[in-house]
């Protein structure tokens with residue numbers, strides 16, 4: 001073959017590969033967000049690196065500073081920055097539900113996700129005519145599954161404006177916009193009337209609150225007397241040892257890579273719920289056997305991570321993706337390792353579930 005023909009063949013094959021990786025492979029899990037559409041939320045391209053640096057500065061402050069009230073006030077803004085940086089990568093590489101689920105034998109990740117979400121609707125006994133609150137709704141994967149499964153109306157709240165727009169657009173495309181509403185706001189000071197919801201749930205979201213009391217008290221306030229609240233909490237378990245450096249490293253890694261002001265121990269959750277006035281109906285760690293591991297999806301995707309890493313590098317080089325995507329993607333890759341250690345050692349659970357009830361006799365005001 002002539003040199004020119006060889007060069008042309010190589011170029012065509014090369015371009016074909018890039019096309020396959022970026023456009024055809026698109027999202028690793030769910031088609032809908034393609035590699036070429038990766039943005040950094042509402043952050044303009046020139047500000048991505050600054051925002052990423054700003055994100056990390058939160059963790060450089062000494063622990064004592066991080067624990068002060070003044071610093072706790074900064075958490076919602078820091079969480080908002082985090083979701084501007086990661087929302088598109090999550091959608092592209094994971095799907096529209098930003099949480100874990102126990103694996104189900106012989107079923108896809110998508111099925112396992114849906115089952116984990118529908119469990120919430122069933123526990124809440126949600127039905128047509130009910131108005132549910134989704135506390136920290138992301139781009140609305142759970143909200144759509146729960147609205148479709150139960151026939152209830154769902155109102156979601158998220159601190160991140162970009163997620164509000166993504167969620168509204170997904171709701172429209174799914175034909176669920178008459179049942180699902182999304183509001184931008186802080187779940188520790190919600191723009192809703194007292195006693196205005198029939199039930200509420202939060203899926204892997206309240207871990208972003210510096211004080212769980214603040215969000216639980218707000219949920220308590222907006223629920224009708226007698227209403228139920230289900231929450232999937234991120235916690236350290238009874239196996240966690242604060243004097244084991246490997247445990248501490250994994251937990252700090254999870255906090256750094258997931259915008260967490262500090263993980264709570266599982267035994268704090270029920271007492272905080274009681275403190276704000278809830279009755280504890282049920283408390284169970286859904287990650288424990290007989291559940292199958294929730295972290296296998298993170299591990300099994302090792303090939304997908306390498307492919308994704310290559311895609312973001314190529315897209316950044318071609319200036320299709322903004323600068324900084326590579327760094328954010330690396331951060332997530334590392335986070336996945338820490339989460340896997342947390343799951344394998346059993347020191348961490350992302351699905352410590354509590355079912356809480358606002359007493360039927362409770363006043364609309366929280367205690």
Ligand SMILES: C=C(CC[C@@H](C)[C@H]1CC[C@H]2C3=CC[C@H]4[C@H](C)[C@@H](O)CC[C@]4(C)[C@H]3CC[C@]12C)C(C)C
Nearest residue numbers: 089090093094098099204258305308332333335336
């Ligand atoms: C509840 C929270 C988020 C939980 C998970 C949805 C996300 C935690 C870690 C994320 C990911 C890690 C690795 C990424 C990978 C490198 C990339 O190629 C594709 C996306 C990932 C798989 C990404 C997807 C979402 C997570 C699993 C927290 C924030 C409270």
Ligand SMILES: C[S@@+](CC[C@H](N)C(=O)[O-])C[C@H]1O[C@@H](n2cnc3c(N)ncnc32)[C@H](O)[C@@H]1O
Nearest residue numbers: 097098099136137138158159186187203205208
């Ligand atoms: C990991 S995501 C989970 C999203 C959704 N529950 C799901 O499972 O797909 C956490 C969500 O909590 C929201 N969040 C975190 N802190 C918040 C706050 N102070 N007020 C409102 N939403 C908040 C984030 O914006 C994000 O939407």
